Amino acid sequence: MxxxxxxxxxxxxxxxxxxxxxxxxxxxxxxxxxxxxxxxxxxxxxxxxxxxxxxxxxxxxxxxxxxxxxxxxxxxxxxxxxxxxxxxxxxxxxxxxxxxxxxxxxxxxxxxxxxxxxxxxxxxxxxxxxxxxxxxxxxxxxxxxxxxxxxxxxxxxxxxxxxxxxxxxxPNSLKHRQEWFIREFSDRFKNFDETNYSECETILDTFIQQKEDLEQLRSTIDLIKQGEED
Amino acid sequence: MxxxxxxxxxxxxxxxxxxxxxxxxxxxxxxxxxxxxxxxxxxxxxxxxxxxxxxxxxxxxxxxxxxxxxxxxxxxxxxxxxxxxxxxxxxxxxxxxxxxxxxxxxxxxxxxxxxxxxxxxxxxxxxxxxxxxxxxxxxxxxxxxxxxxxxxxxxxxxxxxxxxxxxxxxPNSLKHRQEWFIREFSDRFKNFDETNYSECETILDTFIQQKEDLEQLRSTIDLIKQGEED
The missing domain is CATH 3.40.50.360 (Flavodoxin domain)
Structure with missing residues (x-):
């Protein structure tokens, strides 16, 4: 693209x-x-x-x-x-x-x-x-x-x-996000050796997962707040 | 103003x-x-x-x-x-x-x-x-x-x-409209003699009234059209 x-x-x-x-x-x-x-x-x-x-x-x-x-x-x-x-x-x-x-x-x-x-x-x-x-x-x-x-x-x-x-x-789906991170960060990590690289991938997966969890939590909080304001 | x-x-x-x-x-x-x-x-x-x-x-x-x-x-x-x-x-x-x-x-x-x-x-x-x-x-x-x-x-x-x-x-009220027409057109008609002037005023009043009637009719037609389209 x-x-x-x-x-x-x-x-x-x-x-x-x-x-x-x-x-x-x-x-x-x-x-x-x-x-x-x-x-x-x-x-x-x-x-x-x-x-x-x-x-x-x-x-x-x-x-x-x-x-x-x-x-x-x-x-x-x-x-x-x-x-x-x-x-x-x-x-x-x-x-x-x-x-x-x-x-x-x-x-x-x-x-x-x-x-x-x-x-x-x-x-x-x-x-x-x-x-x-x-x-x-x-x-x-x-x-x-x-x-x-x-x-x-x-x-x-x-x-x-x-x-x-x-x-x-x-659209900004989980799949597209993961693809993006893997593509971009693979590039940025390409000077790492193989052990480090797979470690990076794990970190990356965790990072993405945490980000998802955070966004989920934020939405929940927003919903609760909205409820309170109603 | x-x-x-x-x-x-x-x-x-x-x-x-x-x-x-x-x-x-x-x-x-x-x-x-x-x-x-x-x-x-x-x-x-x-x-x-x-x-x-x-x-x-x-x-x-x-x-x-x-x-x-x-x-x-x-x-x-x-x-x-x-x-x-x-x-x-x-x-x-x-x-x-x-x-x-x-x-x-x-x-x-x-x-x-x-x-x-x-x-x-x-x-x-x-x-x-x-x-x-x-x-x-x-x-x-x-x-x-x-x-x-x-x-x-x-x-x-x-x-x-x-x-x-x-x-x-x-706002655009009838009163403000009439005031405006009288002010503006008095100026434009000031070279007319008195008989003509009062005639102009009558024309003006009729003009304003007609304009009101027209606008009313247009609104009615719009409403009818809207009704037809519903």
Whole structure:
């Protein structure tokens, strides 16, 4: 699977979050494409990049409940009507479309009645509508809130979740997760000798199992909490 | 009431719709402010313009389910956090916020299951969220669909509705409508002599009444149609 990450940030070098994500992306076989970094937008070249990808990710910080102007400019120029759906074209049909959005606000602010009074999902509706128009398959949004407050182990967890978002097969089933971990970590562990390698596999299995258990527990807790709030 | 119309269109001179609306706006005492026409964005000057207005309208054609990049760029630069809500600021509090959006697609496309699969209201949620954050009062969106297909009398009707959207007191009650018509048309008729003037007033009253009746009839027809479709 080929993944294209279309990144928009007007000051990407000053963004800790984007630099961190870039390190994560560089460990994988994905195309990192920073739109504000382009000297000029060559529409044909950009459209070719999109057509070569199986999964297209838009990644950006939230500026006034949407992507920065740089991404909108890129959209307005690159996504010509004819390329997306005109004249019976369907150049992006069946490709996957994902969004990685970062925000300095806590997640709880993004709900009706919260201080932002709108959900992330509502804000992303215009982008999703483009994907719908292009007959793409829409992935759930990947939100990173308050990166600066994450502890180191949380950052590591985020890094792996982000990497999975970029390259793990969809939907996010146990099988796809296991396949991803084995593929990615086999690569990373390939300098280990055989004894270590099989040990790593065991660790990996345990890790995945623990992760499953944790997620299960979290869901249960969420359900209990919901019950209490009712 | 002072109205500021923040217009965004990358090729405004080639847009029949925008030229038509500009003529309508010029008949009124409103500030027409074209963001792509600015040599550079002077943040202080723009913020001052906003503060001087009682009603702020964003006006633009729909590009990929949102405003053109030019408006987003203006937003990202002018609407600093500090100006909108930081440090206890509320520079735009209680001002009215409206949106005039134009589209070449028919209105029926903008619904779940329609070819655009999203409503105008859903698309405008990020802009509304800004207004909420600034504690502004949000007006209903004014949508102009397929201007190029309107007949001359429909264009005239649109012109008046648009003018009312820019300067008529909110909410859109019969009283406010009558006040608006009398104020605006008195001005336009001021060169008439007294006999003519009172005649005009009668015509105006009849016109307003007919408009009410028409709207009532249209609602009834819509209800009947809905009933048929159920």
């Amino acid at each position: 080929k993944t294209l990450v279309v990144v928009s940030h007007p000051e990407i070098n000053n963004s800790q979050t984007q630099q961190f994500l870039m390190q994560g992306a560089k460990m994988l076989d994905v195309v990192w494409h920073h739109v504000e970094g382009l000297e000029k937008i060559d529409v044909n070249k950009e459209q070719k990049l999109l057509m070569e990808a199986d999964r297209i990710i838009f990644q950006f910080p939230l500026y006034w409940y949407a992507a920065p102007a740089g991404l909108k400019d890129w959209e307005d120029k690159v996504l010509t009507r004819n390329f997306i759906y005109g004249d019976g074209n369907d150049n992006l049909m069946d490709k996957e479309f994902g969004i990685v959005v970062t925000t300095g606000m806590p997640l709880k602010d993004f709900q009706r009645g919260g201080s932002e009074n709108i959900t992330i999902d509502q804000m992303m509706a215009p982008l999703r509508a483009i994907a719908d128009r292009a007959k793409m398959r829409v992935l759930p949004v990947f939100t990173i809130a308050q990166f600066q407050y994450l502890k180191e182990n949380q950052q590591m967890q985020l890094l792996i979740d982000y990497q999975r978002y970029l390259t793990q097969k969809y | 002072k109205t500021l119309v923040v217009v965004s269109h990358p090729e405004i001179n080639n847009s029949q719709t925008q030229q038509f609306l500009m003529q309508g706006a010029k008949m009124l005492d409103v500030v027409w402010h074209h963001v792509e026409g600015l040599e550079k964005i002077d943040v202080n000057k723009e913020q001052k313009l906003l503060m001087e207005a009682d009603r702020i309208i964003f006006q633009f054609p729909l590009y990929w389910y949102a405003a053109p990049a030019g408006l987003k760029d203006w937003e990202d630069k002018v609407l600093t956090r500090n100006f909108i809500y930081g440090d206890g600021n509320d520079n735009l509090m209680d001002k009215e916020f409206g949106i005039v959006v134009t589209t070449g697609m028919p209105l029926k496309d903008f619904q779940r299951g329609g070819s655009e699969n999203i409503t105008i209201d859903q698309m405008m949620a990020p802009l509304r969220a800004i207004a909420d954050r600034a504690k502004m009062r949000v007006l209903p969106v004014f949508t102009i669909a397929q201007f190029q297909y309107l007949k001359e009398n429909q264009q005239m009707q649109l012109l008046i509705d648009y003018q009312r959207y820019l300067t008529q007191k909110y």
